[in-house]
Amino acid sequence: MFQDLSEKLEVVIKKLKGHGKLSEKNISDSLKEVRRVLLEADVNFKVAKAFIASVQEQALGKKVLRSITPGQQIVKIIHDELSKLMGEKEATLNVTGALPTVIMLTGLQGSGKTTLAGKLGLYFKDRGHKPVLAAADIYRPAAVKQLEIVGEQIGVPVIHEDSKSAAKICLKAMDYCRKHGSDLVIFDTAGRLHIDGTLMNELLEIKKKTQPHEILFVADSMTGQDAVNTAKEFLNWLDFDGVVLTKMDGDARGGAALSIRTVTEKPIKFISTGEKFDALEKFHPERMASRILGMGDVVTLVEKAQQAVDQEQAEKLEKKLRRQQFTLKDFYDQLQQIKKMGPLDQLMGMIPGAQKGMMKGMQLDDTAFVGVEAIINSMTPGERQRPQIIDGSRRRRIAKGSGKSVQDVNQLLKQFKMMQKMMKNVNKIGLKGLPIGF
Amino acid sequence: MISKLKQKLSRTREGIVGKVKASVSSRKEINEDLYEELEEILISGDLGVDLSLNMIEEIREKVTDLGVKKPENIIKFFKSAMLKTLDGESSKVQPKINDSYFSPGIKPYVIMVVGVNGTGKTTTIGKLAAHFCRHNKKVLLSAADTFRAAASEQLEIWAKRAGVDIIRNQPGADPAAVAFDSLQAATSRDVDVLIVDTAGRLHTKSNLMEELKKIHRVLGKVIPEAPHETLLVLDATTGQNGLNQAKQFTQAVGVNGIVLTKLDGTAKGGIVLSISNELGLPVKFIGVGEQVDDLESFDSTEFIEALFQ
Numbered sequence: 001m002f003q004d005l006s007e008k009l010e011v012v013i014k015k016l017k018g019h020g021k022l023s024e025k026n027i028s029d030s031l032k033e034v035r036r037v038l039l040e041a042d043v044n045f046k047v048a049k050a051f052i053a054s055v056q057e058q059a060l061g062k063k064v065l066r067s068i069t070p071g072q073q074i075v076k077i078i079h080d081e082l083s084k085l086m087g088e089k090e091a092t093l094n095v096t097g098a099l100p101t102v103i104m105l106t107g108l109q110g111s112g113k114t115t116l117a118g119k120l121g122l123y124f125k126d127r128g129h130k131p132v133l134a135a136a137d138i139y140r141p142a143a144v145k146q147l148e149i150v151g152e153q154i155g156v157p158v159i160h161e162d163s164k165s166a167a168k169i170c171l172k173a174m175d176y177c178r179k180h181g182s183d184l185v186i187f188d189t190a191g192r193l194h195i196d197g198t199l200m201n202e203l204l205e206i207k208k209k210t211q212p213h214e215i216l217f218v219a220d221s222m223t224g225q226d227a228v229n230t231a232k233e234f235l236n237w238l239d240f241d242g243v244v245l246t247k248m249d250g251d252a253r254g255g256a257a258l259s260i261r262t263v264t265e266k267p268i269k270f271i272s273t274g275e276k277f278d279a280l281e282k283f284h285p286e287r288m289a290s291r292i293l294g295m296g297d298v299v300t301l302v303e304k305a306q307q308a309v310d311q312e313q314a315e316k317l318e319k320k321l322r323r324q325q326f327t328l329k330d331f332y333d334q335l336q337q338i339k340k341m342g343p344l345d346q347l348m349g350m351i352p353g354a355q356k357g358m359m360k361g362m363q364l365d366d367t368a369f370v371g372v373e374a375i376i377n378s379m380t381p382g383e384r385q386r387p388q389i390i391d392g393s394r395r396r397r398i399a400k401g402s403g404k405s406v407q408d409v410n411q412l413l414k415q416f417k418m419m420q421k422m423m424k425n426v427n428k429i430g431l432k433g434l435p436i437g438f
Numbered sequence: 439m440i441s442k443l444k445q446k447l448s449r450t451r452e453g454i455v456g457k458v459k460a461s462v463s464s465r466k467e468i469n470e471d472l473y474e475e476l477e478e479i480l481i482s483g484d485l486g487v488d489l490s491l492n493m494i495e496e497i498r499e500k501v502t503d504l505g506v507k508k509p510e511n512i513i514k515f516f517k518s519a520m521l522k523t524l525d526g527e528s529s530k531v532q533p534k535i536n537d538s539y540f541s542p543g544i545k546p547y548v549i550m551v552v553g554v555n556g557t558g559k560t561t562t563i564g565k566l567a568a569h570f571c572r573h574n575k576k577v578l579l580s581a582a583d584t585f586r587a588a589a590s591e592q593l594e595i596w597a598k599r600a601g602v603d604i605i606r607n608q609p610g611a612d613p614a615a616v617a618f619d620s621l622q623a624a625t626s627r628d629v630d631v632l633i634v635d636t637a638g639r640l641h642t643k644s645n646l647m648e649e650l651k652k653i654h655r656v657l658g659k660v661i662p663e664a665p666h667e668t669l670l671v672l673d674a675t676t677g678q679n680g681l682n683q684a685k686q687f688t689q690a691v692g693v694n695g696i697v698l699t700k701l702d703g704t705a706k707g708g709i710v711l712s713i714s715n716e717l718g719l720p721v722k723f724i725g726v727g728e729q730v731d732d733l734e735s736f737d738s739t740e741f742i743e744a745l746f747q
Contacts, residue, residue, distance in 0.1 A: 042677035110556025149587035224677025
C-alpha cells in the first residue's frame, strides 16, 4: 500500500537531506519533484497544486533556511502537510445506543461494497455487537446471493426480500433488528454512477426513510483523477459521513485517498487491505503519513502484535529468553503468531527503515514460512528442544521428511543458532518494554 | 453507431476534449498559460505525467514549426497526437464482433477474461456472449471464478439472458479444473466460442497470479493455441495504477487486448492512452452501460472523432 508513492518520495527526500544548506532554488526544484510524484500517484491535480504551494510557503520561511538541518525540517513539513491532507485526527464510526445503529454503504460499481459489508459485519461482531446485513442491491445479478454467502461465512444474518424497493428492504432489516435484539444494521446498496439521477434518488429515499447514523462512501484506491468528482457528487446527493478506501493491498499509490478527504472534507474511516474478512483497518492519518514517507508505523505494528500474541505465552517466552532456553519449538510458535498478525509484506511496511529497497525481489507472501515449518514439523520433540543433537543422519531424515534439501535444514539450524546468539546480546541490553519477537 | 457512442461518451467528451476546446476558445493567442492549462487537463484526464508532458511538447513543436498563431488550430494537433498514441504509427481498426472476428477454422475460439477485482469482468462476458449469439455463434461460458461468493450464480444469470450454456462447479473448486472441463465440453459440443471468467485478483498477489497462469496453461493442454485471446478488463476510472495492472497481467498470461468498462460515467479512460503508449496493447471493446447491448467494438478513429464532435 502506498508503496510506489513512498519509494519515490524517499528518493526526493534523500536528496533534500543531503544538502547542508538549502537555497530557494533547491527547495523549489525538490518540490517540483514532489509534485510530479504526487501526480503520478493519482493525487488530484488541484490538490497537488495546493499541497505544494502550502509546503513551499512554509519551507521558504526563515526558520527552515536558518536551521542546521533544513532538509529534515522540510521533510517534517511534508509529513505534517500529508497528515493534514488525510485528516489529522482519526475518525470513528458513529455507533450510537440506538436500536439499531444504521450504517449505509454507497459507491460506484465494483468499489467493493458487498465485501466491505462482510468485513464491517465481522468487525462489529468481534466487538460484541449483533450486526445484521441488508441486501439492498436489487439490480446486480446474484448480488443478494453473494451477500447471503458472505453473511453465512461470517455468521451474521442477512435480510433480503424479493422487492422492487431497496428502501423497503432496509426498513425490513431495521424491523428485524428490533424484533431480534440486533443493535446494528449494514445496508449493502447497489453500485451506481453519480450521474444516474434515478438511482441516486433511490439512495436519497433510503436515507430519508431510515435516517442512517453513518453513510459511508466506498472508494476504490486505484481510482484516478476522477475520484474527487465522484466523491463530490455523492456528497452533494447524500452528504455522507465518511469514506472507506478499498483494495489498499495492491500497489496503488493511493493518491485518490489523499484527494477525496481534501475535496469532501469528510474523514477516511477505514481502509480495506485484503481478501479475507478480517482485512479491515481503522485509518490513522498520522501513521499513514509516516508510512508514506517510509518512516514506518510502529504503533500499528505493536497493536497488531498485541492482538495476535497470547499474553501468557509471551510472558513465558520472555522468561525463556532471559534464561536462554529459547528452543526451536518456541521459534515455531513465534512464527505462528507472526502469521496471525497479517500478511508479511504489509508488516514489513510498518517497520521503520525496512523499506522496500531492502526487500526488493523478495516474495513476502505467507508461503515464505512453509518450508521452515515443514522442517521443524519433521523433527522429533527432543530435537526441537535440543537442536545440538541433530547430527548428519538426523539431518538427512529431517530433509526427507520435510521434502527439503539437507542444505535447507543446515541453513535453518545455522540461522537459529545465530538467533540464539542475538538473543544473548539483547538480554545484555535488556528486553523490557519490547514486544516479544521484535 | 457513431451517434450512440457519441451520446454515451458525452461525459467523457465533456472531460478532456470539452475542456481543451473551452480553454482554446477563450484565448486570443497561444502562450505559456494555455500550455499550462492543457497540461492540467491532460493530467486530470489520467493520461499520466509523462505522456501529458510529451504530448504538450509535441504540440508545442508543431506550433513553432508551422507558425500557428490561432489557438483553435491546436485542436487538430491534439486529435492527431491522441490518435497516434492509441494506434502507434499506423491506424488500427479493431475487429468488430461479427463473423470476421474469428480466424476461419479456429473452433472453439477460446477467450480468457482477466482483471483486478470489481472492474466488470462478469458483466463484460455476459455482453460478449449476447453479441456473439446475435451473430449466430454457439457460445459456452466457463465459470472459473470459484472464489468470490455467488460469482458463478451471477454468470449463470447472464448466461440465461444471453441464452447460452454455462459450465460451473462447486464454490472453492480448482478454477483450472473448471476451465479444463469447459474446454473439453466446448470441443465435444461443437461450440464456436468459449469465454472463461476468472476471479478478480490484484496483480501484486503472486500466488493468485500463479493460479491464473495455471488456468492459462491448462487451457493450452487441451488445445495448444488456447486461449486464442486474453482480454484484460480495465475500469475507466482507474488511475496510473492501470499501467501496473496491464504490465503484470501481460507478463503473467500474455494479455492481447483491453476491454475498457464503465465509460458511461464521468471517467475519461485516459489511462488507456498511457497503456497504448507504453505497452502497445489495443483496446478491443468498451463498456458503456449496464444493458446487455452496452458494449461496442473499439475503433480509435471513431472514438477520437466521437470525442471531438
